[in-house]
Amino acid sequence: MKKIGFIGTGIMGRGMIRNLIKQGYAVYVYNRTRSKALPLTEEGAVWCDSPAECAKNKDVVITMVGYPKDVAEVYFETNGIFTTVKKGSYLIDMTTTSPKLSEKIYAEAAKRGVFALDAPVTGGDTGAKNGTLSILVGGDEKAFKDCLPLLQVMGKNIVYEGPAGAGQHTKMVNQIMIAGTVAGMCEAICYAQKSGLDLQRVLDGVSKGAAGSAQVDSLAPRILQGDFQPGFYIKHFIKDMRIADEESSSRGLHLNVLNEVLDMYLKLMADGEGNLGTQALVKYYDDDDPY
Template identity: 45%
Template sequence: MSDTRKNIRLGWIGTGVMGLAMCGHLMDAGYPLTVFNRTAAKARPLVERGAKPAASAKEVGAASDIVFSMVAYPADVEAVSIGPDGALAGMRPGSVLCDMSTSSPTLAARIAEQAAQKDVIGMDAPVTGGDVGAKEATLAIFVGGARPGFERLLPCLEAMGRKIMYCGAAGMGQQAKLANQVAIAGVMFSVCESLLYAQQAGLDVRRWHELVSVGAAGSVAMKTLGSRMMDGDFAPGFFIDHFIKDLGLVLEECRRMHLILPGAELADTMYRSMQTHGQGRNGTQAFISALAELSAKAWAPVPK
């Protein structure tokens, strides 16, 4: 461990599907870590590796020079960042507060404003790449906030991701992530509809998938989520509930910008329908089952 990293105390709030793996990479890089999760058991693997457990987000803030958060919803981001028992309440001047959740650009700007009042730098750095990217440290990371904060964060971000983009002022990292989610919404239609078509047409779906994954129709979603669909694996790398939250943020920003995105609106409607049928805790790849049902078909796992 380098002396520099020994002297930078990191805090982490939210050790779910993504956060647990991302924290692990920071520990592997040699940073001392204080962690908090509302369900303490989810942070236990990190504590067993040497991370210090905290009883609250505020306690994480008091123990850290840089605090990261990775939680589910904007209300959670607000609570753990600037709430009465949030990290900012415990942080000292000169420290950095960085939210890596996908959240509201407006909220990110407000957190940065309140942080600045305490001489703390507020940053937003949402990620894309899913559970696989988190585990393999290949995430793409979109960063918003003051340039000095970005420079402070960069070595930590490089331990968690492969591509890092500085997007500008506070909230712009969130805007970049929401633009990414618009793309994902469209890709999910194309991947699911093409697989469903191939199956109904009687093709060797696995062989077809192998070929198109490396051609013009290929994408990370086609390769990774397409494989899960063929296996009938709807376990969440990214929850439908969370994608609905993201699409809601997209449409909120669209209304503010007077922008009409029919594809995003349709994806929001389709995923909300799945949520009402109890599928919110499935992964987004379960979308293929909903599309099949529109034609009174059933998506069946593809034999290997």
């Protein structure tokens, strides 16, 4: 597993690719916007002109793109992965996408003698950069074990969740949890501000107790600094929450907190805030721009 095709060189993909290069893997990259891959080619990655070229003769192909439609395109379209992928290789989709699509990719891969894993991640841009992502894996357990050394280059908490689609379902659990946590954090910060408290002292007081969380540690300091640059885009979180809503609805569940937070983010998106980070949810409560 030394020749790696990697499709998607965005905020997350860049850090993951750099870690693979540092560990001596030969990494071949494709991105829809070539300019986003240029810094990586200067660091040793090899540019490919299409997903098909990126997959050809590679031991492993990793995808980390934006939306389910992007995943479907890079795997199934005319110049997609399945047109060139070699028998016995491994496909690892690390995009957060539909569990149904992951099952479709797995089935098509099996027809071709290829092993497919769905392996969405959590940990944001910092985790991608530092190689400390949590990776939630679905597919055949043997394929998971075969790929584990490679996954360990990109993450620290790597868990086999079950058959194809199980990784994506687990990521939906993660996103449902985050939705309520981020909203609660933003509401709490707004309450503290309206109460005339020193916000940094408030965080120092509560972040190490029962109210503490990875979201508070990562996002609350950015809010206090007025930093709304994305570690994780609002537009991508909306995509994830919509998938979670669709999957839960198909199981007869109505998740009130998830739907309320989704509506809040959709209002921010409609106001042109989709390219900000998820911490920008605090803007929802802005007196100067009430929703």
